[in-house]
Amino acid sequence: MHYHNPVISGFHPDPSVCRVGEDYYLVTSSFEYFPGVPLFHSKDLVHWEQIGHVLTREGQLDLSRAGSSGGIYAPTIRYRNGLFYMTTTNVSGGGNFYVYADDPRGEWSDPIFVDQPGIDPDLFFDEDGSVYYTTSHDAKGQGAYQSRIDIRTGKRLSEVSLLWRGTGGQYPEAPHLYRIGEWYYLMLSEGGTEYGHMVTVARSARPDGPFVACPHNPILTHRSRLKPIHATGHADxxxxxxxxWWAVFLGIRPAGYPARHHLGRETFLAPVTWTEEGWPIIGDDGTIGETMPAGNLPLRPKTEGATREGFDRATLAPCWNFLRSPDPRNWSLTAKPGCLTLFGSEATLNDTGVAAFVGRRQQHFSFRASARLTFAPERDGEEAGLVVYMNERFHYEIAVARHAGARKLLFRRRLGTLWKVENEMPWSTDSIVLSVHADTSLYRFGFAENEDRAPVRFGQGECSMLATEVAGGFTGVFIAMYATGSGKRSVTPAYFDWLGYEAETRP
Incomplete structure (x- = not known):
């Protein structure tokens, strides 16, 4: 039997995984999106269900000042003595911290901060009860740095010391420490989270070193290879x-020529084998494929189907995110039962402020998404619609807006310094179905008076212009509902009855 990579598609980078019995739990980084740290569960490492987020309260996570690709960087999840621990970094305020929970599906604790610089923190629980906290990019230089901490308080019990600088690649990061047999293994990623990405490993008889590098490093890389998957690294x-043994790690799937990727960094899986000398090898001598042998994994069937959110529950489903910390004045599930109501804030899609924005990740190259919007803007500058969003400088949107005293339907593109309405027409009715249809090269935007009618084509934008190679950053594309007052709070609510998302291809 075989499985298909990626095992979690769309913007889900920096995966970390732990197992409790026959259950696997996995977390990924989330950057400026709230709630923070998506949390997944699986029985077979291949089919993952998002069961929530780790950071769900503003007391745990403040993203109000997070810029594009700021906020929550790479997490680590571990289990010890009946408790789950997740540690991460809020680069936009607070630094390194961890939270814990006895039930990962429930509420997690308030943050416990650790006075240790760097990013990509790792927690390692040794057999003697010692707890080691390892980070990368200390102020003293690049490499993996470590201290012992009191897990009850987060206080350091030792000075921060250098463990290993890696093999010479730039940006050694993503440290993970393990005890396997008689050895302590320290795994790093080097080369930067781009096309030169690679995973390296060293080992020691002690958790604090000295560490000796594996003679066949890197143990995973796709640099300079003709593969559909690139930038493999950041493994656990x-x-x-x-x-x-298995490894989860990030990778990208560029499309087109020149090759560019817009779905973001995704989560992949590969088997791990061990040499006679006790060194790990990920995949096929350090490479992986879109289709991989499943070995003895107890694969469970899963079907990819259309999803439609009717907003008739008390809470949003786990797939939905806010852009930065949500302002309760900006949204409601009760203002009009059965609808998501957005109240446009002062912030626009071009700002790094707290916008009225609720979106989900694009997880397939080819998909159809549509949403019914009821909106009758009363004041100039009021606007609501559907956006394909990479960051504040790169996005496409189709929207109903009021400009110069008239209500209009518009399609607009923001590409760096270019911000232009590409198409517009008068629009008088209060209700409209907005849609986007994507393949590997284009987003095609349309509208219809109701969902029974085929959408009328109204604009299009190139997928490649929202790619990381163009837009920069560490995230991926979102499909989102939004509203704005364009510098003032909107007086007119925007009602979204539903949003449907249907994949047309495998992830």
């Missing part, structure tokens, strides 16, 4: 109940 190891 987990052992299955049957004793098999």
């Amino acid at each position: 190891l987990v052992q299955g109940p049957d004793g098999s």
Whole structure:
């Protein structure tokens, strides 16, 4: 049997995984999006269900000042003595911290901060009860740095010391420390989270070193290879109940020519084998494919179907995110039952302020998304619609707006310093169905008076212009509902009855 990569598609980078019994739990980074740190569960490492987020309260996570690709960087999840621990970095305020929970599906604790610089923190629980906290990019230089901490308080019990600088690649980061057999293994990613990305490993008889590099490093890389998957790195190891070893890691899938990727960095899976000398090898001698042998994984069937959110529940489903910390004045599920109501804030899609924005990740190259909007803007500058969003400088939107005293339907593109309405027409009715249809090269935007009618084509934008190679940053494309008052709070609510998302291809 075989499985298909990525195992979690769309913007889900920097995966970390742990196993408790026959259950696997995985987290990824979330940057400026709230709630923070998506949390997944699986029985087979291949089919993952998002069961929530780790950081769900503003007391845990303040993103109000987070810029594009700021906020929450790479997390690590571990389990010890009945508790789950997740540690991460808020680069936009607070630094390194961890939270814990006895039930990962429930509420997690308030943050416990650790006075240690760097990013990509790792927690390692040794057999003697010692807890080691390892980060990368200390102020003293690049490499993996470590201290012992009191897990109850987060206070350091030792000075921060250098463990290993890696093999010479730039940006050694994503440290993970393991005890496997008689050795302590320290795994890093080097080369930067781009096309030169790679995973390296070293080992020591002690958790604090000295560490000796693996003679066949890197143990995972796709640099300079003709593969559909690139930038593989930022890996974490987990052992299955049957004793098999596996790695989860990020990668990208560029499309077109020149090759560019817009879905973001995604989560991949590969088997891990061990040499006679006790060194790990990820995948096929350090490379992986879109289709991989499943080994003894107890694969469970999963179907990819259309999803439609009717906003008739008390809370939003786990797939939905806010852009930065949500302002309760900007949204409601109760103002009009059965609808998501957005109240436009002063912030626009071109700002780094707290916008009225609720979106989900694009997880497939080819998909159809549509939403019914009821909106009768009363004041100039009021606007609501559907946006394909990479960051504040790169996005496409179709919207109903009021400009110069007239209500209009518009399609607009923001590409760097270019911000232009590409198409517009008068629009008088209060209700409209907005849509976007994507393939690997284009987003095609349309509208209809109701969902029974085929959409009328109204504008299009190139997928490649929202790619990381153009737009920069560490995130991926979102499909979102939004509203704005364009510098003033809107007086007119925007009602979204539903949003549907249907994949047309495998992830």
